[in-house]
Amino acid sequence: MDELDLLKKDWKKDEDTKYPKLSYNELYNMILKKSSSIVKWIFIISLLEFTFWLFISFAFKDADFNKRFETYHAENIMVPFMVLGYLILAYFFYRFYMNYKIISATDSAKILMENILKTRRTVKQYVGFNLIYLAVSSFIVLAIKFNRDKEVISMIDSASSNGEIFKIYAITIIATCLILAVAIGVILGFYYLIYGILLKRLNKNYRELKRLEI
Amino acid sequence: MNKKLEHSFVEELEKNQNIVHKVCRIYTNNQEAHNDLFQEITIQLWKAYPKFRGDSKFSTWMYRVGLNTAITLYRKRKRSITTEDFSSFQYKIKSEPYDDTEEEQLKLLYKAVSQLNDIEKALVFLYLEDKNYKEISETLGISEVNARVKMNRVKTKLRTILNP
Numbered sequence: 499m500d501e502l503d504l505l506k507k508d509w510k511k512d513e514d515t516k517y518p519k520l521s522y523n524e525l526y527n528m529i530l531k532k533s534s535s536i537v538k539w540i541f542i543i544s545l546l547e548f549t550f551w552l553f554i555s556f557a558f559k560d561a562d563f564n565k566r567f568e569t570y571h572a573e574n575i576m577v578p579f580m581v582l583g584y585l586i587l588a589y590f591f592y593r594f595y596m597n598y599k600i601i602s603a604t605d606s607a608k609i610l611m612e613n614i615l616k617t618r619r620t621v622k623q624y625v626g627f628n629l630i631y632l633a634v635s636s637f638i639v640l641a642i643k644f645n646r647d648k649e650v651i652s653m654i655d656s657a658s659s660n661g662e663i664f665k666i667y668a669i670t671i672i673a674t675c676l677i678l679a680v681a682i683g684v685i686l687g688f689y690y691l692i693y694g695i696l697l698k699r700l701n702k703n704y705r706e707l708k709r710l711e712i
Numbered sequence: 713m714n715k716k717l718e719h720s721f722v723e724e725l726e727k728n729q730n731i732v733h734k735v736c737r738i739y740t741n742n743q744e745a746h747n748d749l750f751q752e753i754t755i756q757l758w759k760a761y762p763k764f765r766g767d768s769k770f771s772t773w774m775y776r777v778g779l780n781t782a783i784t785l786y787r788k789r790k791r792s793i794t795t796e797d798f799s800s801f802q803y804k805i806k807s808e809p810y811d812d813t814e815e816e817q818l819k820l821l822y823k824a825v826s827q828l829n830d831i832e833k834a835l836v837f838l839y840l841e842d843k844n845y846k847e848i849s850e851t852l853g854i855s856e857v858n859a860r861v862k863m864n865r866v867k868t869k870l871r872t873i874l875n876p
Contacts, residue, residue: 501817501821501870501871501874502836502839502840502867502870504814504817504818504821505818505821505822505825505836505840506839506840506842508818509734509840509841510840513730514730517729517730517733517734517737518733519729520726520729521726522722522723522726525722525725525726525729525754526718526722528751528754528755528758529718529721529722529754529755529758
């Protein structure tokens with residue numbers, strides 16, 4: 499076919515010069531783009547995690563201890579505290595999403611590196627926030643129990659008449675701290691597994707990028 | 713280990729990058745889409761590289777992965793590629809003056825190719841790359857007979873587009 503041969507002639511012409519020539523580094527940068535998919539996973543996993551906790555809180559809504567907690571009428575403390583928690587979480591989702599957006603849109607290794615660092619910082623803050631929130635909420639619940647739970651109050655009353663009040667407080671606080679430590683340990687382990695692996699990959703990318711910069 | 717793999721991959725890619733550029737040229741109409749597809753193919757090549765055993769040449773393997781990416785992945789993502797005028801796509805072609813009518817004819821030809829479907833484009837591309845039917849059939853994963861039949865259909869189709 500004449501036309502196709504004409505096309506072929508043109509196709510072959512100046513074959514070595516008419517296409518852009520990307521350098522080794524430019525090509526290398528392209529395969530480092532995998533950072534964007536790691537950051538995307540961080541975003542997705544944080545959302546899944548949030549959904550998981552939301553699901554847990556709904557599943558246990560009618561559980562005994564929650565029913566009992568409702569009788570304390572501590573909404574004026576708990577509701578603002580929870581709203582604050584959700585607001586901060588929403589802020590983190592926003593940050594994770596923005597990190598992902600920026601990383602997937604950049605071609606420059608420098609911006610990519612800055613964003614990898616930023617993402618790492620965000621993840622650390624996120625984990626830190628979750629743990630602190632857990633600890634603070636445990637102590638708030640404990641304080642409410644001491645003040646409003648009739649059983650606990652009567653127990654304290656009888657203990658103070660026995661002169662064992664200090665012992666009661668000490669035991670509860672130590673027990674709470676122990677439980678909290680275990681819970682934080684488990685959660686930290688969980689974060690270490692999921693985000694740790696992702697961050698490790700991100701770090702590897704970062705080191706490679708840094709090597710290129712020099 | 714991983715470092716070595718990366719290094720050998722990027723080196724090979726650098727040497728053979730023209731293949732990727734040419735795949736992009738057949739499948740895209742503007743610079744932005746070209747760069748986009750180029751990057752996509754590069755990433756797919758890199759992902760597939762550990763499985764590249766070297767039983768075929770690196771370049772042959774690149775044709776296969778490049779075309780597969782253009783046909784499957786890219787098509788899914790960029791369904792709405794508009795067919796802009798091919799002349800808007802600047803390649804450094806004009807090293808010697810073209811015959812006006814020939815240039816006009818080429819323009820029409822490229823435009824006709826851009827109207828083919830993705831598989832047909834792949835066939836034209838491999839034909840332009842001087843691949844024989846055996847190589848075409850291996851690259852596209854179809855039988856040699858099928859490749860021949862399809863190629864003839866593409867030629868007929870091109871003729872119909874050019875002379876309606």
